[in-house]
Amino acid sequence: MWKSHPKALPFLFLSEMWERFGYYLMIGIFTLYLKDVETGFAMTEAEASDLYGTFIALVFLTPFIGGLVADRYLGYRTSIISGGLMMGAGYLMMGIHSLPMLYLAMTLVIVGNGFFKPNISTLLGNFYNDEEYKSKKDEGYNIFYMGINVGAFICNFFGAVFENLFGWAAAFSVAGIGMFIGVIVFVLGTKHYGDKTGKKGTQEGDMPFWKIVMFILVPSVVFGVIGWLIKGVASEANLDSAIFGSDSTDAFIFACIPVVLFYSSLYFKAKEDDKKPIGALLAIFAVVILFWAVFKLNGSALNNWGDKYTDREVTGIAKTVTDKIYLTKELEYKKDSVALYDHAFRIQKKDGEVIKEVNYPLYFRNVAKDKLPKEDAKISVWASNLSQSINPFWVIALTPLIVAFFTYLRSRKKEPSTPTKIAFGLLISALSVLVMVLAVKAGQNGSEKVSVLWLFANYGVITIGELLLSPMGLSVVSKLSPVNITSLMMGGWFLATSIGNKLSGVLASMWDKYDDKSNFFWVNFGLLMFATLLMFALLKQLNKVMKERGIN
Template sequence: MSGAATPGQQVVIPEFKQIMGHPSPLWMLFMTEFWERFAFYGIRWALVLYIVTQFYGGSSVGEADANLTYGSYLALVYAGAVFGGYVADKVIGYQRSILIGAVFMAAGLFAITIPDPNIFKLGLATIIVGNGLFKPNISTMVGKLYSINDTRRDSGFTIFYMGINAGAFLSPILTPILAQNFFGTPEMPAYKVVFFASGIGMLISLVWFAIGRKTLQGIGAPEGAAQNPMRMVMVVIGGLCVIPVMYGLLKAGAGNLQIVLSILFVLLAIMLMIEGIRGGKVVRDKTIAMLIIFFFNILFWMFFEQAGSSFTFLADKIVNRNLGSFVFPTGWFQSVNSVAIIVCAPIIAWIWVVLGRRDANPSIPRKFGLGIIFNALAFGLLIYALSALVGANGKIPFWTLFAVYWIQSVGELCLSPIGLSMVTKLAPTRLVGLGMGGWFLSTGIGNNLSGIFASYVSGKEGMSVASALSGYTFGFWSLMAGGVILLLLAPVIQKLMHGVK
């Protein structure tokens, strides 16, 4: 099978062995991403709680700063993908970018085990640099396993997305057990054990890919001048130089970071549009469609990514977690989304395939619109719970937050894996890695805004029923308006996509 061609060159996809109807390297990439997500989500549930406990002595006044730090960290993790995509496209190739990124991430995860605020943020900065080299490029390589018109493409990305969520499910279950029962207590968890376990997971991901990349048969390997090993040395040195910059941005605060991210997004959009215009009307229109969807992606993640920030404090303080004699750990809520994805992903993938056979598969912008509306419905349930279901103990029923994660997960499946696939279809051929970086940058902007929003939800004195109700009401109406607008714009955007489905 042949894929998309760059000018003067036809990209030929090897005839891979097929496993369960998909190229065999998909499953190697699946497990590489599984362990990387194990590492990433291992620290996700603990980060804001650790900041409040370690640096604010457990005082609720630290919630706002913890939310802002979390949002800024997550934003930079995704924004770093812009540069990682470019490095893979133009400097050292995808495989080498993934390997170097994994080394940086592991180093950063081990660094944050040291309970010093400056070393903590320096460790986060190192994770950011590593993730930027790793995350966009492994997703891009999934797309390179399929020709541009292969009908299995969306389902392949959905399967890959299950690997992401399998690791994300296991980590918040295992790491709290280690932190609370083996090395600490439920009242005083040993959070640095969580970070250390995540570092081990990242090392496994590194070794797995280093061994398994031979199955790719050259897909993502460096070509031409990119084969020069000195380029790897240059990238490593460059990464080390970027770490202090990321540290400075973390210290600068979410408001200043938002300005930087917005400037980056404008510059990236200009670069993509210049390449799109060079490619002619069709490439230009596809690039415009992709950039419009990036904007709505920002809206989705601004509210979806409350899971690691305000939802954590909601679960800890306002949700009744007593299930008989068992108290549901706060960290375990981070696994609910992953369980929902694992359960629902094959169902959603099957629905898209069936609808595709009947020529009734919703267009990409309509799927995005549905994803945003499902996100809105989750906030609608929270509004109901916080206004009508608050008990005498000042808490809402356990099932409400549990259901919120499931509803959001359906929305995520309508949007996120489809977005990864969309970029590989719509981005200018020579800048697919940069296009994937743009996808993650838009996600990063949404994540930074999520931290700002979460700090508003918590208020100056910590989260209360009143502050949560006010914030989540705003979230509901913002998402619902955005989802409806996108559905109305869908025919126009689809026309710009020139037949891409």
């Protein structure tokens, strides 16, 4: 697999694998930790989803500035190493049970990712700009993307074992160690990077950095503060009168306005030859926002589905094996606390105070009566964060097939363009949501638990869409970006991801507002179908730009 690719690829593959090991281990337990009544922060579903959405949004917003700094001042090697060290430190600090420490740790991860994520992706693209490897760029990004998902797959098993044995702090520490290993691997590959890691410097016509600070970063902070403070019209659905549902969402959306305006200005100020490719990239960025809004429900709403609506009981030989390797937890059935929960399985409130019940495991609230254990009996259930490994499992399984399929089409000169792949990726992703609509029906709207096979089916379908969209997005940015702003445009891709991530948190925080859970998924289906139709409408123009640039 490696022989026909640059020698740097295995090192970048492994660096990204370990970085994603740490990140997805942390994401897999993040909302579970926030909601844990005994040793977490006892947040409600809405509170945890809102913080999760804001966090992962900011994680993907900082690549905008990280890419720009790497392009002009630090170069890729320094940026990647410093970003990785910050992220590793942040993961270690997350296990310290203190809200101020949690926010500080999140800040380190947010800033560190800004320096690591866009620059390792751009560095990979630099090697495929050489004539020898140009035709292999899509394949290279697919292989790189598989590295991401190898890390994302194995991490949740480590997270489950260490959380079961030693608690949340130990699990977060393992994430930090994984990140540090990724940095070490990257450094070991230095001799293969040659001159590809150097800074490109400021080019003629580039906006000076002080102007970026004064006219983008400072306004973003000011807009964010205004968004936090400004209030909309109070209503039953919006008690604190935040405009978009929460103060953090308002702040984020307002803070994005100057950054979005900056990216729009790149088009108007570009040289004539660069206008069309920049315009094409901005159009793709806008469309894929809705994909990320739905896809990133894997760490919130779908994590919640795996935790509370999926049958996780383990019996027989499987129980014996998983118990021995600490992938399961023992739950004791307590019948006397059922009254704390209403028909929709929400935690009830008394005199305005949320009732937190520790002794009664939420797991039993929607187990069919004939399947409930006897009073005080114990059962084993697999750790709920393991459902986070289903998506990367499918990526690992399907990537070779996808690569082989497009290699075959390429050999027959029938390979579709990168924008066409993205369009079909959106369509297939929309179809995956219908699987969850059927899962809700199978569980009688959450009144009974359903098989984990529903999650496998949902993730299986959306993974095909993801493989046609996410690595292709990285590839198209590398192909179309003007040379002097490649990392900056890669930051634009992550800006779109960031906005989508925040919208994902907004969607997930509305989970409890839907009495019929299928309607929640129908909304997601509608959003993805809208994005699909928009992408197909743009396809002719996007393919024309690709053809004019002499690329596919």
